Amino acid sequence: MTTFGERLTAATATRGPLCVGIDPHPGLLDAWDLPRTVAGLERFAMTAVEALGPEVAVIKPQSAFFEAFGSAGVAVLEKVLAGCREAGALVLLDAKRGDIGSTMAAYAAAYLTDDSPLAADALTVSPYLGFGSLRPALDAAAVSGRGLFVLALTSNPEGPELQHAVAGERSVAQTIADHAAAENAGASPLGSVGLVVGATIGRTGVDLSAVNGPLLAPGIGAQGATAADLRTVFGDDLSAVLPTTSREVLGAGPDVAALRAAARKSVDQVQAALG
Numbered sequence: 001m002t003t004f005g006e007r008l009t010a011a012t013a014t015r016g017p018l019c020v021g022i023d024p025h026p027g028l029l030d031a032w033d034l035p036r037t038v039a040g041l042e043r044f045a046m047t048a049v050e051a052l053g054p055e056v057a058v059i060k061p062q063s064a065f066f067e068a069f070g071s072a073g074v075a076v077l078e079k080v081l082a083g084c085r086e087a088g089a090l091v092l093l094d095a096k097r098g099d100i101g102s103t104m105a106a107y108a109a110a111y112l113t114d115d116s117p118l119a120a121d122a123l124t125v126s127p128y129l130g131f132g133s134l135r136p137a138l139d140a141a142a143v144s145g146r147g148l149f150v151l152a153l154t155s156n157p158e159g160p161e162l163q164h165a166v167a168g169e170r171s172v173a174q175t176i177a178d179h180a181a182a183e184n185a186g187a188s189p190l191g192s193v194g195l196v197v198g199a200t201i202g203r204t205g206v207d208l209s210a211v212n213g214p215l216l217a218p219g220i221g222a223q224g225a226t227a228a229d230l231r232t233v234f235g236d237d238l239s240a241v242l243p244t245t246s247r248e249v250l251g252a253g254p255d256v257a258a259l260r261a262a263a264r265k266s267v268d269q270v271q272a273a274l275g
């Protein structure tokens, strides 16, 4: 069994270090001239999969936009997961799950086990019920060769109030980074427990050098960060950074060739910035 860290390393080496999100905002459905219906959602999402699946290393469908359409929307999400897999892209399901341990086990069964229709290569999770509450997800991911991206320093302006708070002698975000480092200890070339660190947040003072896992960097494009900001946020520690952007690329649709061109442009920009 290959680990998520191994598969991600191979995917970014081949396709470049970029994740593109599939976030079917109602306004984007309008811009693509699609109805705000399940049929519109499906056309939007599967066009994105057709364009980006063979092109980018990682695709990140945002679960809420699919859930908003009820069970029919979740069925579209299942098609997206299968379509990305067939096209050779890794799928990071963005659902930001986090719950008490016993319920976390149910989320782990839903997203991180082989026989679930919603199984993805990796899942975004929230550690703000305590990092240890994620244990069932950490265990399920390890057993099935999947990955987690743990929210550490999020891209939104409200994040620092909680994440920069100092508890004991360390900031909350540093504590989360240290936990991830412990999970990834000894993994090569890269552990499977990643962190989310926004490209918008500037220099944070959090030491990420021991994490040994992928660092998902959202915020480029619509949230105002640029690829050049990655160096400010991560310093010289850029080797495991995986920038992710959604609206910046999706706004180029609905034309498949235009979506691909936008994704390639983003790959070139982040590659230049990461050096």
Ligand SMILES: O=C(O)c1cc(=O)[nH]c(=O)n1[C@@H]1O[C@H](COP(=O)(O)O)[C@@H](O)[C@H]1O
Residues within 6 Å of the ligand: 021, 023, 062, 094, 096, 124, 153, 154, 155, 156, 196, 198, 218, 219, 220, 221, 222, 223, 244, 245, 246, 247, 248
């Ligand atoms: O975990 C995430 O994906 C995430 C974490 C974070 O700190 N900030 C953040 O923007 N995201 C997600 O990344 C995507 C960003 O979308 P754009 O702003 O359109 O590029 C959205 O789906 C967000 O929910």
